[in-house]
Amino acid sequence: MKLAGKVAVITGGASGIGESTARLMVEEGAKVVIADMSDELGTQLAHELNQANKVATYVHVDVTNETEVQHMINEALSIFGKVDILFNNAGIGSLSPSAELPYEEWRKVIAVNLDGVFLAAKHAIAAMQKNGGGSIINTASILGHVGQAQTAPYTASKGGVVNLTRALAVEYAKENIRVNAVCPGYIETPLLNQLDDEMKNHLISLHPIGRLGRAEEVAKAVIFLASDDASFVTGANLLVDGGYTAQ
Ligand SMILES: NC(=O)c1ccc[n+]([C@@H]2O[C@H](COP(=O)([O-])OP(=O)(O)OC[C@H]3O[C@@H](n4cnc5c(N)ncnc54)[C@H](O)[C@@H]3O)[C@@H](O)[C@H]2O)c1
Structure with a gap:
């Protein structure tokens, strides 16, 4: 078990990549705080994971609201006693020609995908400092590394996450807090529900591995990044993209 005895907070933990990570973290011995706005899915997942032992709890959070983010970390501390891992994963998509994009939509995507990552890191770091260290993993994207049409705020937010990851890694390395990012290619999750089959087939063709x-x-x-296997890894952006950005 790679995460035995660890406590992890997972934003966007009720669905997709966050949900899968919550399941795998519990299999690897961690206790998890599933933090999300999707209360029904999050509560159901925590209930399912708690069948044998109390290993999960659900907390409502809007990552753009600092008071709620602080509450999320406080809940982790009061229920499980510490925070070892933050998986900073909540995010939303956006698809629109930039010249037609309402400014409110730009602000919303940046607020969730970039401000939210900063706020959760800020409050988790304060808890990790008291605990002698920790590991933060931010979900960036291939679109933090390359551009794509009609996704300006998403691409800008993920580029921000890539370099925020480096900045925090440098700042907190001496305090034993590692900060890394995963940069997925297109992954089959509810985030892609808005895309039609033609678009999905086009996306498949962009991944050399030949699938999403x-x-x-x-x-x-x-x-890997959360565990001691990555004890000398900080400031990294790990591409998990089927070769998308290698071409
Ligand atoms: N699916 C992909 O192709 C893909 C590719 C690269 C990066 N990502 C990133 O992966 C992360 C997870 O996405 P996913 O594909 O699992 O999507 P998803 O929609 O299945 O999950 C995202 C979760 O974030 C939650 N969320 C949204 N706004 C929130 C907010 N303000 N506060 C708290 N929670 C909020 C949602 O309720 C949802 O449960 C996102 O950051 C996304 O940008 C996804």
């Missing part, structure tokens, strides 16, 4: 990724394939990379 699975949430568990990202979760395995997250487990």
Whole structure:
């Protein structure tokens, strides 16, 4: 078990990549705080994971609201006693020609995907400092490394996450807090529900491996970065993209 005795907070933990990671973290011996806005799915997942032992709890959070983010970390501390791992994963998509994009939509995507990552890191770091260290994994994207049409706020937010990861890694390395990012290619999760089959087939053709990724394939990379196997890894952006950015 790679995460025995660890406590992890997972934002966006009720669905997709976050849900898969919550399941795998519990298999690897961790206790998890599933933090999300999707209360029904999150509560159901925590209930399912708690069948044998109390290993999970659900907390409502909007990652753009600092008071709620602080509450999320406080709940982890009061229920499980510490925070060893933050999987900073909540995110939303956006698809629109930039010249037609309402400014409110730009602000919303940046608020969730970038401000939210900063706020959760800020409050988790304070808890990790008291605990002698920790590991933060941010979910960036291939679109933090390359551009794509009609996704300006998403691409800008994920580019921000890539370099925020480096900045925090440098700042907290001496305090034994490692900060890394996973950068998935296109992964089959509810985030892609808005795409039609033609678009999905086009996306498949952009991945040399010839298919979209699975949430568990990202979760395995997250487990590596969270665990002591990655004890000398900080400031890294681990691409999990089927070769998308290698071409
Ligand atoms: N699916 C992909 O192709 C893909 C590719 C690269 C990166 N990502 C990133 O992976 C992460 C997870 O996405 P996913 O594909 O699992 O999507 P998903 O929609 O299945 O899960 C995202 C979760 O985040 C939650 N969320 C959204 N806004 C929130 C907020 N303000 N506060 C708290 N929770 C909020 C949602 O309720 C949902 O449960 C996102 O950051 C996304 O940008 C996804």
